[in-house]
Amino acid sequence: MIVDINSYFGTWPYWAMEGTDVGSVLRNMDRCGIDKAFVCSLRGVFMDPAEGNAETLAAVERHADRLLPALTYSPYASGRDRYAEELSACPARMVKLFPLNHSYDPLEEPFIEELLNWCGEHRVPVLIPHRLVMSWRFPTFPVAKIGALAEKHPNATFILGSINYLFELQSASDVLRRRPNTLVETSAMMAFEEIRKVSEEIGAHRLLHGSCNPLQIPAVGPLKVRTAEIPEEQKERILWRNAGEIFDFAGQEGIPK
């Protein structure tokens, strides 16, 4: 069983990339043994969160057995008044924030404060990517700010996304140690024995498998967990069991308890 908490679909604006539609995402999942994935429309990241969320919800409705919604909201874009309605309608759901793409500081925005309070109250995890994909081309959102949000909203669960290694991993580890309401996603962890080291230092119960399918080579996501020198029970936790717990879908169709 593998759950992917960090997938996308839609048009990739920066260079020609094949296979970014929903059908391709599903084919990649089949090839890599990924059973379920939280997907987020790239239209919502780059263009219009409301239109992107509509695409995401439509894709999830068409493939309810495989896809789960990662919805995004911005204080300065349409759709921000719909979060409670949209998220309440989904049994397993995630909010994904893109402060760099939507140009705001989440620590300074009353709307984000309201949204995060709601997410804490309704047990909706919030993923904030440190960068969109693991590439040195992309700007990074400060890990310490995600830590500050986690401190400000202790009832909400925060996932630090797309953390690579060295100083950014140290910053993420510091946040994870200080804030029990935080977890880290694995799509950008490419360093030598990184999964093992983070599991030993922070605990496998704080890691969640992500692949960044289809923007990154999707097979690498599960591979780094499967080949990590950690006990099988910890691999299972990272690949799906932790997600089942924080997203409250353990025991649902296709998901073991």
Next chain:
Amino acid sequence: MIVDCHVHIGKAAYYHVEADAALLLRAADRAGIDRMMVTDFSALVYDIKAGNEWIRREVSAHLDRFIPYYTVCTGRHGDWVAEDLERYVNDHGFRGLKIYSVPPLQVIDDPFMLPLLAKAAELRVPVLAHSTGEECLSLCRQVPDLVIFNAHMGCCPQAQGDWHRAVAAAKAHPNIYLDTTSSTFDNGMVEFAVREVGAERVLYGSDMPLLDPILAVAKITESNLTDREKDLILHGNIERLLGMRG
């Protein structure tokens, strides 16, 4: 068969690593890597003389697995470095030169680097250059017969992660090869490089022990390429290039 063109040994405070031959051999065995072209950290960031001597001793018992690069911090340490490179190549089986560009302290497109690169070309050993595609192109245009492996093919902070520019530079000069080493796994990047310059000029590398060599191998094996193209990248090209000394 897998030959890794980009492996480090030794210790570096910045990278939080310390790796000896035994650690690398164990990791290579896990990843299915047969041979490693290896460069010493301390020669790269601190002491050229001591670092190259250390790696010579450290890998001497395993020359069936390790192929050492002679490594320099900069070209600004005097004429003895080119002579030292020649001695290590001729007497100790070193088969390449590693140079590192982190401006402004470590620059490789630099008049002081040119004699060393000319020596590498004369010795017919390739140069692994952590740099931008543009710098590699400039060096190839200044030093005839120089063969450069563009480390990370643009996927490093200095080159701003721009593998498109690295591929364009390689396309502009037949002596530039693209080393796939990096923590960037953009879907389609290896296929793009092969389409633009041919599989004959793409090389597998891992950056072990900084990065995970198993994932680096998967970057090639999971790509949408033919088996022949994958074989060239994983070992065929480097075997051909290292055979150039006869």
